[in-house]
Amino acid sequence: MSKPTPISGFPEWLPPQRMIEQYVIDRLRRTFELYGFAPLETRAVEPLDQLLRKGETSKEVYLLRRLQADPDAAASAGDDALGLHFDLTVPFARYVLENAGKLQFPFRRYQIQKVWRGERPQEGRYREFLQADIDIVDRDELAPHHEAELPLVIGDALASLPIPPVRIQVNNRKVCEGFYRGIGLTDPDAALRAIDKLDKIGPQRVAELLMSTAGAGESQAKACLSLAEISAPDASVADAVRGLGVEHPLLDEGLAELVVVLETAAAHAPGLCVADLRIARGLDYYTGTVYETQLRGYERFGSICSGGRYDDLASAGADRFPGVGISIGVSRLLGLLFGADALSISRPVPTCVLVALPAESDRPAGNQVADALRRRGIAVEVSPSAAKFGKQIRYAARRGIPYVWFPGVDGEPDSVKDIRSGAQQPAERSTWSPPASELTPTVSGGSAAAAD
Template sequence: MKITPISGFPEFLPAQRIVEQHFLDVIRETFELHGFPSIETRAVEPLPRLMGKGGDADKEIYGVSRLDRDDAGDFRLDLGAFDDALGLHFDLTVPFARYVLENAGHLSFPFRRHQIQKVWRGERPQEGRYREFTQADIDVVDVGELAPHFEAEMPLVIAEVFRKLPVGRMVIQVNNRKIPEGFYLGIGIDDVGGTLRIVDKLDKIGPAKVKDQLVEAGRTAEQADQCLALAAIRSEDLSFVEQVRALGVEHPTLDEGLDALAAVIRAGLDHAPGAMVADLKIARGLDYYTGTVYETQLVGHESWGSFCSGGRYDSLASDGKTTYPGVGISIGVSRLLGLLIGKGLLVASRSTPACVLVAVNDEESRAVSTRVATELRARGIACEVAPKPAKFGKQIRYAERRGIPYVWFPAAAGAGDSGDSGSGGSGGSGGDQVKDIRSGDQVDADATTWEPPVQDLHPQVLRAEHTTDQS
């Protein structure tokens, strides 16, 4: 059978996987620094739950079925009755809501969690969008009411994550759904959701067409202009409050939204200067989010869109008696990495975790090389023993092809400085030696004490030189 790739299911090469693992390690460690314990939920949920409230049927959910045989012995797929059918989760929020309901009696509220898992969507694959991908989420959920300070905490955690990653400057765009809601009500628009859906098209079709659609939907030209004026407000400080007030609209819900967004932006100014911006055109999850909403862009690569988003939801889950409001934010790890790696903006310094290749003189002395490797590994130095007792020049080239910076010559091997010595060469001092194959420097070494420079101990993720995205 001919092997062909399946679109939308990315698989990284080893060096690319090192970049991905670095991102996942930084994300996990930062989440845990902020006190978010890890959970993992099952890959499948009942289809009715995935397609119900909190679900999203237009994500083209993958159904899951056993492979069976019919009466003629032919294979068939049968999902069975809809109420019993299962599907792969398309995000981590729907399974998290179910998890909270199932385990509420065992959880301490407010409950914080982080979750890093694969999700699946049957949408059309394209650059940066996949059918199987990894998301990294944090959420805080409480019983009945959720303190508003958690809405400020979410972007602070994300800002810290991206300060530690070699991605350049990122900006978290923040809005509060109560601002447009109160503003629209204040100018006499009752269909808040419909208006938001049209205004949300600004980046795609521009203000002129948005105004036309607003008027076609029954808003007056003056109302349309006011909606566009609100959506145009963007500031890195608290000046957005006065800019909104200057539009002359009053409504209690608008006041609540401005106060809430000001608290989030103030926290950003205090703890993550330059990371947040109040952007009043951000909508997100029109039937889902109820308070603060977030989107995130890389400066210079705005055309990529948002790779990290979320918001507050006042009804994450409910059992009919108790409601669990929450706030969360999600990093589209695969989406971000697919673009950064695909465009050559991030590379790994080597394709293996090994820092040292331990040379082998001959098969009879392989045990000597293995003992050296064991000593190095015991002290946290990743290493590999050469697969063959080839000439030392070939063993060095083996390391070079993988980016391994050091080759270790046990005393029994005795490489000397030639690099091309064959079996039975003699080391300069009669003891072990290690060679930095980049500089050619070779020195005496003891496996119980030798340390590589810190930057060589693990593969490094490097940001390649690139130009600003002009698209």
């Protein structure tokens, strides 16, 4: 086999990085469950008509094809109209509709799963990546206090990790839509999509886009940009918006909801949330509060966690299940931190103890020692060969294994050696344990400077 050519956008972490990823997943899952979210996993594929009905995603969806499929059979089975999901919100909405009779509402779920997007790979952006989502849905009506709750969950989840602090930027689509309607724009969705590109293309080109796609005049485009410039950590955001002199009932409703989010966050975690009215979110299904999250020191890479309120995504006929959700880009977050050497793990393998072998005939006895330690929750390997003890110790050192277990000879007890300090002491397999801090590898933030 010739040397394979790497495929960009499909990260494959080294074992220490994968261990860090699993640690992050475990911490996120623990926080989500503390807030009462139940686990869920949905299928990887969805019908294309579902994937493409909301937002500008048609160029990002990977299609599902069988290499030797019968075109006629595939068409009749619908296999020619399946794609890999590009997020976890659309599949979740479909799941709620299919299983509504079996769920208790409001339904709280978390989902940690791979998604696929056919976009251009770059630092922190991949074609295949892991997301961690939480959503709350209810039947017919969803209380707005849930929109204030989700940033608290995310704040606690990310604070449990050894990563730089985050700031959650919040806006409310009703504020934007009400403002746009108040200045006379009739296509607020087009205006939102234009404003969502502000950080990418700058205000001048966004103004041109507002005029060409949203029907804005020059003064209307200027007003939209003035709204997008407003940012505040508290209820003063409402005063700033009203200072622009625009009135509309939907604008008032959105400002009231936005203030509740800010005040709730300030009571729980001061400094966590800030209102930023340039945050629009490009997907069409958002209808209320929207979120984006900046990692301090990595702001130039954009958001690592985003989401919002949706009222019509999970709806079919008379059945309507409004919801609010937020998603952490786990692969995106880790990729940025790995690239800056800003995360480390205390050892590159789970193994805590290597059982040394005086001779190959001692392997059964070594296996018994390993079994006894494993039953007590200690990760153990038995030496792969009965080489000289010095060579076995070097093997443990190369693997990052901190302790080596030596069998006793001539009636002497077994002993265990900390190969880092050289300290060696008698040990009994039924009672000996390493320090609690070394039982499993520990993850810590590195000392590297921020990536920008």
